[in-house]
Amino acid sequence: VILTVTPNPALDVTYRVPGLTPGETMRVDPPASRAGGKGVNVARVARQAGYESRAVLTAGGRRGAELEQDLAAGGIPCTIVPVDGETRSTTTLADPVADTATVLAESGSALSAAECDRLRLAVRRDLAGAACLTVSGSLPPGMDPALPAELVGDARRAGVPAIADVVGRALQLACEAGADAVKPNRRELAETTGLADPLAGAARLLDLGAGVVFVSLGPEGLLAVSRERRLHARLPAPVRGNPTGAGDAVVAAIATAWSDGVHELPELLRRATAWSAAAVLSPLAGELDPAFRDVEPGVLVRDA
Amino acid sequence: VILTVTPNPALDVTYRVPGLTPGETMRVDPPASRAGGKGVNVARVARQAGYESRAVLTAGGRRGAELEQDLAAGGIPCTIVPVDGETRSTTTLADPVADTATVLAESGSALSAAECDRLRLAVRRDLAGAACLTVSGSLPPGMDPALPAELVGDARRAGVPAIADVVGRALQLACEAGADAVKPNRRELAETTGLADPLAGAARLLDLGAGVVFVSLGPEGLLAVSRERRLHARLPAPVRGNPTGAGDAVVAAIATAWSDGVHELPELLRRATAWSAAAVLSPLAGELDPAFRDVEPGVLVRDA
Numbered sequence: 001v002i003l004t005v006t007p008n009p010a011l012d013v014t015y016r017v018p019g020l021t022p023g024e025t026m027r028v029d030p031p032a033s034r035a036g037g038k039g040v041n042v043a044r045v046a047r048q049a050g051y052e053s054r055a056v057l058t059a060g061g062r063r064g065a066e067l068e069q070d071l072a073a074g075g076i077p078c079t080i081v082p083v084d085g086e087t088r089s090t091t092t093l094a095d096p097v098a099d100t101a102t103v104l105a106e107s108g109s110a111l112s113a114a115e116c117d118r119l120r121l122a123v124r125r126d127l128a129g130a131a132c133l134t135v136s137g138s139l140p141p142g143m144d145p146a147l148p149a150e151l152v153g154d155a156r157r158a159g160v161p162a163i164a165d166v167v168g169r170a171l172q173l174a175c176e177a178g179a180d181a182v183k184p185n186r187r188e189l190a191e192t193t194g195l196a197d198p199l200a201g202a203a204r205l206l207d208l209g210a211g212v213v214f215v216s217l218g219p220e221g222l223l224a225v226s227r228e229r230r231l232h233a234r235l236p237a238p239v240r241g242n243p244t245g246a247g248d249a250v251v252a253a254i255a256t257a258w259s260d261g262v263h264e265l266p267e268l269l270r271r272a273t274a275w276s277a278a279a280v281l282s283p284l285a286g287e288l289d290p291a292f293r294d295v296e297p298g299v300l301v302r303d304a
Numbered sequence: 305v306i307l308t309v310t311p312n313p314a315l316d317v318t319y320r321v322p323g324l325t326p327g328e329t330m331r332v333d334p335p336a337s338r339a340g341g342k343g344v345n346v347a348r349v350a351r352q353a354g355y356e357s358r359a360v361l362t363a364g365g366r367r368g369a370e371l372e373q374d375l376a377a378g379g380i381p382c383t384i385v386p387v388d389g390e391t392r393s394t395t396t397l398a399d400p401v402a403d404t405a406t407v408l409a410e411s412g413s414a415l416s417a418a419e420c421d422r423l424r425l426a427v428r429r430d431l432a433g434a435a436c437l438t439v440s441g442s443l444p445p446g447m448d449p450a451l452p453a454e455l456v457g458d459a460r461r462a463g464v465p466a467i468a469d470v471v472g473r474a475l476q477l478a479c480e481a482g483a484d485a486v487k488p489n490r491r492e493l494a495e496t497t498g499l500a501d502p503l504a505g506a507a508r509l510l511d512l513g514a515g516v517v518f519v520s521l522g523p524e525g526l527l528a529v530s531r532e533r534r535l536h537a538r539l540p541a542p543v544r545g546n547p548t549g550a551g552d553a554v555v556a557a558i559a560t561a562w563s564d565g566v567h568e569l570p571e572l573l574r575r576a577t578a579w580s581a582a583a584v585l586s587p588l589a590g591e592l593d594p595a596f597r598d599v600e601p602g603v604l605v606r607d608a
Binding site: 015017018021022023024025026027028029030062086088091093095098100101102104106107109142206216 | 319321324325326327329330331332333334366370390392397399402404405406407408409410411451460
């Protein structure tokens with residue numbers, strides 16, 4: 001089981017707004033609402049690729065109830081930690097005319113100390129039998145940035161490899177806790193380390209204690225940096241589509257590869273790059289284009 | 305009791321988005337959600353001005369439940385007709401930097417024939433003891449445009465004066481049913497009658513059977529046209545603010561004036577113009593600036 005943790009999930013609400021014009025009144029169809037958050041996307045992608053997954057997340061208020069119902073309807077196994085604060089929503093105004101997505105991202109509700117404890121306890125319980133733990137996305141306002149690192153520590157003590165897709169202080173602490181992999185994008189890595197060069201930034205995170213540092217470079221591909229190797233993977237030609245969720249597909253690819261016993265960096269990179277491209281080709285975050293298996297053999301990997 | 309009918313209510317959701325920029329991701333605070341729809345605003349305004357009111361409306365799904373809860377929390381007496389379809393929402397992106405409001409308006413869910421019957425029956429029951437009936441706003445998709453006219457007919461048979469704030473075919477039919485007042489704005493009147501001149505358009509609606517035609521002209525004031533008089537009211541100086549809900553304040557002003565036994569057009573116009581200005585000065589639709597009583601003596605009324 002790929003166990004994914006989403007400390008700050010969101011109800012993703014998408015309006016289709018052809019010709020979005022500030023200051024105008026526009027007629028729109030009812031929005032599509034969907035359980036979201038990076039860890040939820042990781043669980044969805046792993047499941048779509050044929051792996052068992054379980055999403056651990058908090059839910060509160062009306063939007064929490066809607067999120068829970070959507071996960072149940074989608075058949076995504078999950079462990080819900082009920083919380084008092086209202087689950088946030090992320091509202092996307094997708095404009096098919098301008099080909100833009102305008103995103104209104106709420107920061108979420110703070111968790112109480114007791115709620116944080118319950119989240120950690122829920123993860124610890126579910127670690128029994130897990131093949132990999134992933135912790136993804138932003139933290140609710142005021143949450144101790146050590147929480148992802150604590151989850152990484154719990155996983156390591158349980159003999160379960162852990163991937164952290166978090167940023168800033170939480171990323172530094174997760175590295176210090178010995179995360180087996182971390183996956184910042186280029187901007188997040190630069191913001192966390194203060195180093196503009198991705199290879200230098202990755203080296204810094206290795207120094208802190210990370211096992212492998214994957215750096216997503218968007219259309220330019222994916223870096224993997226370990227103490228032994230520095231590799232760069234890319235597609236023969238870039239794909240166009242919706243980049244939201246591409247990073248989550250990378251995390252799902254690494255987690256599932258590890259659960260298959262695959263640990264060689266070139267193989268990990270091939271799967272991660274292929275799934276990332278398949279996520280871009282799929283209109284919805286948390287889903288892969290069905291051709292994702294066909295993309296893998298074409299991925300180009302060379303030394304960085 | 306001022307009885308207001310809202311055939312197509314909405315949950316009004318307002319995000320504050322300083323510097324709304326299409327194509328960008330913006331951090332936002334959780335939105336404010338509020339029961340909305342023109343008839344609901346009329347009931348709120350009447351109540352704020354010290355009159356008993358009751359809102360009759362449909363509610364369905366999650367957003368219907370949220371709307372119902374907000375009305376209960378606000379102490380607005382209401383008669384809810386439960387329906388299967390999800391209540392629509394109207395999402396406003398208020399940009400305090402550009403001073404614009406971008407509105408995403410859903411058209412709403414269709415009602416079944418049985419649901420339309422139940423709405424009409426609910427209104428008929430509540431007409432006992434009503435001082436005035438108002439029917440306001442758009443109709444759900446597919447609703448027979450005769451429904452507002454039927455409600456006007458029911459009111460007249462019950463000896464209750466009726467105001468229709470609807471457009472197009474529904475407005476024509478409401479006039480034919482003998483609505484005591486109608487209140488299109490200039491654009492709605494032109495669209496309904498095909499006549500660009502508001503006085504000519506108002507005359508057309510009188511010919512159809514309306515008692516008085518009030519035409520809101522935005523910052524240019526308010527017309528009142530009856531078979532006897534044509535009057536124009538305006539403020540000494542225009543006010544700036546949020547025009548949403550100004551028309552509902554006009555309807556509330558007429559309804560409450562009638563319930564006070566006030567029927568002279570100049571007095572109706574003074575109250576309606578003052579309340580409309582107070583609605584513009586208030587940031588929320590369905591609320592009056594507390595100074596609304598002080599504005600009334602300054603309103604200028606002359607022959608149009």
